[in-house]
Amino acid sequence: MFQENLIVGSNENVTGDYYLMHLEIGEREEETAIASAAKPGQFVQVRVHEGTAPLLRRPFTFYKARKRFFEILYKISGEGTRALCRYNKGERVDVVGPLGNGFTLVPDVDEHLLVAGGSGLASMYLLSRMCGRSPAKTVLLLGAQNKDDVPMRRSVAQDFDGLAIPIQVWTNDGSLGNTGFVTKALEKILQDAAKMRFAVYASGPIGMLRKVAELTTPFGIPTQISLEQHIACGLGVCEGCVVKTKDDSGSGYAYRKVCSDGPVFDPAIFEGYWDEIVEP
Incomplete structure (x- = not known):
């Protein structure tokens, strides 16, 4: 997990309420540690506003990731995403990630x-x-x-x-x-x-x-x-995103954290x- 202050390369309105945000280190030939470590299905926690409203970071899955940049595809659905869509090219965004467990490629299939x-x-x-x-x-x-x-x-x-x-x-x-x-x-x-x-x-x-x-x-x-699910800390500490599931034995139940056991x-x-x- 890394924390980086990234530059908005673009924040494109794809259609309707959907936006595609491009985040990068900048003009220097440098890699972003977050993008370099990203796997499909993992996510980042984005500070969508420098003030206290909204206070908590918002989670976004990786849409695209290369060594020097990554992109998030998001839909305006509340205060946090509404604040995010107002960012312009050149502005900076504080990001933590990659977080969670992503998809695993299943071998030997057609x-x-x-x-x-x-x-x-x-x-x-x-x-x-x-x-x-x-x-x-x-x-x-x-x-x-x-x-x-x-x-x-x-x-x-x-x-x-x-x-x-x-x-x-x-x-x-x-x-x-x-x-x-x-x-x-x-x-x-x-x-x-x-x-x-x-x-x-x-x-x-x-x-x-x-x-x-x-x-x-x-x-x-x-x-x-x-x-x-609604994710607050993104680190498995606050337990605000727990869901009820079968336990490992299959005979009882357990609570798992979407942010760290999943998503x-x-x-x-x-x-x-x-x-x-x-x-x-």
Whole structure:
């Protein structure tokens, strides 16, 4: 974990309430320690305002990371993200990271299935690049409520076009791409190719993650989900982001910290406790 005072290289409005912020050391040929250590699914804690309102840092997953910079894709959803979107090129932001446990590449599979819901797309670019290093095919399934909640626009669309992976877009109201929940696409793929070896990685709303787990469990498919909760310290100290899960024996329950035990989990530990997880 590192703390760095980084320069805003850009803070682009991608579409609607979605923004893409580029953070770097500056003009010098220096690497940022945070970006150099970043892994898909991990996150940073950003001080979004120099004053006391809001007081706490805000968590953002890595969208893109290189040695000299990283980017975060975020949606305005409250006071913190509203403050962040006002930053201009050249201003400085205090950042701590990388934090948490990220995605792990599953070996010996035929296909990596990435399932994202709305802002869950934020962790999928870096994950797609990691999956691309394996011989297996990578497919991205992107779901949203409507076309305005699909952040696959402008530079984000260009990034994913550069990966040259198949992408299916699903909207609940049919205003863009296919009509229906994105988990419908996942279900069809799993049913139509039952003999293939899949690995599933998902990020998005709690309801979507639960459905993903219900679909993959009967097939014994390795599955990882990125769970979003309100995170305060980001270090596992304040215990403000705990969720109830199965314990390691499977016979009882335990409380796990999303910021330090996660945010990426095996969804099997939530069996029987999904109803107790609150959507942030």
